[in-house]
Amino acid sequence: KPLLQLEKVTKIYPPSIRALENISFEVRRGELLFVTGPSGAGKSTLLNLIFGLERPSSGRILYGDLDYAHLRRRDLIALRRRMGFIFQDFRLLPEKTVFENVYLGLEVLGIGGAVARERVERILRRLDLAARRDQRVETLSGGEKQRVAIARAVVKEPELVLADEPTGNLDPERSREILRILEELNAEGITVILATHDENLLRGHHRRILVLPEGRIVNA
Ligand code: ADP
Ligand code: ADP
Numbered sequence: 001k002p003l004l005q006l007e008k009v010t011k012i013y014p015p016s017i018r019a020l021e022n023i024s025f026e027v028r029r030g031e032l033l034f035v036t037g038p039s040g041a042g043k044s045t046l047l048n049l050i051f052g053l054e055r056p057s058s059g060r061i062l063y064g065d066l067d068y069a070h071l072r073r074r075d076l077i078a079l080r081r082r083m084g085f086i087f088q089d090f091r092l093l094p095e096k097t098v099f100e101n102v103y104l105g106l107e108v109l110g111i112g113g114a115v116a117r118e119r120v121e122r123i124l125r126r127l128d129l130a131a132r133r134d135q136r137v138e139t140l141s142g143g144e145k146q147r148v149a150i151a152r153a154v155v156k157e158p159e160l161v162l163a164d165e166p167t168g169n170l171d172p173e174r175s176r177e178i179l180r181i182l183e184e185l186n187a188e189g190i191t192v193i194l195a196t197h198d199e200n201l202l203r204g205h206h207r208r209i210l211v212l213p214e215g216r217i218v219n220a
Contacts, residue, residue: 001064002026003160003191004050009059011045019045022059025210027193029159032186034202035195037212043195046212047162050193051085052076081109084153084161088168090145094138098129098148101137105152123151127181143174150181160191167198175201 004027011020020042027033035043048054049061052068061068063079071079092101099120106116124130127147132140137148146166153161163182167175179194179201186192196202202209 003029003031003064005060005062006049007060007062009049009056009061011042011049011054012057020049020056020212023212024059027160027191029191030186030189032183032192032194032207034205034207034209035193035212036197036202036209038214039197041212041214043197043212044164047085047164047193047195050160051083051162052080081156082159084156084158086146086149086153086161086163086166088165090137090149090169092137092145092148092152095136097134097136098124098132098140098151099134101148102151102155105155109156119155119157120151123155127151141174142170143177146170146174146178147181150178150185154185154190158190160193161185163192163194165196165198166194167196167201172200 006026007024009020009023010018012018023042023046035046037043045054049056052071055068066075066079068076093104096104102120102123103116106112106119111119121130124133127150129144129147129151132144137145140148146169149166161182166182167178170178175198182192182194194201
């Protein structure tokens with residue numbers, strides 16, 4: 001049984017932007033799926049739909065047996081807790097420390113105290129951020145910021161990580177490092193969906209690639 005299933009999903013933003021048209025695919029548990037396509041093809045829209053931030057105009061999204069359309073709001077929020085989201089622009093709290101940014105990711109889930117602190121310390125060591133622990137995020141390099149964002153996403157111990165152009169603001173070397181980290185997490189069993197238009201990231205990987213066609217504007 002796939003972890004995630006999209007069936008004929010279409011997303012139209014008012015009045016007539018066809019961000020996604022009739023997209024169907026499955027993601028198996030433990031898979032690393034690349035999503036690519038030109039700017040405007042709907043990559044972000046697709047990840048937002050999967051995270052439940054947007055609703056499809058038509059079609060179905062299933063997470064295991066759960067049909068998003070039948071979920072109550074609080075169930076959708078519970079589902080979201082099983083996912084980690086990584087953004088191109090990091091979306092960290094710049095004036096807070098590395099530790100605080102990652103810790104807050106757990107606190108919002110109601111996990112606090114020594115258990116949470118230990119989990120944060122462990123992920124910071126893992127992502128080579130221990131030495132930056134008490135530094136404010138705004139003082140870090142781009143690659144370090146993205147590692148903090150990854151730490152914040154995976155400290156939740158999610159089943160699924162959604163990464164939206166996670167290397168968009170990074171140089172090629174830092175980009176490869178971020179990809180390596182995501183591949184490592186995937187090798188440990190986390191399912192990863194990685195949206196990117198970076199050809200260099202896609203090259204040489206024997207992975208499934210979902211290519212979204214150019215977005216279209218409907219003539220109403
Ligand atoms: P990508 O991530 O591949 O660049 P997006 O999903 O960001 O593509 O955008 C797909 C299309 O939908 C674009 O034409 C974009 O302008 C439009 N779009 C995205 N989000 C919104 C929104 N919230 N409201 C209206 N149009 C949007
Ligand atoms: P609000 O208008 O309060 O922001 P939402 O539009 O996020 O609420 O959600 C309203 C209802 O739509 C909820 O029952 C929610 O479960 C459902 N919903 C939200 N996202 C999706 C989605 N991607 N697919 C299907 N249903 C959704």
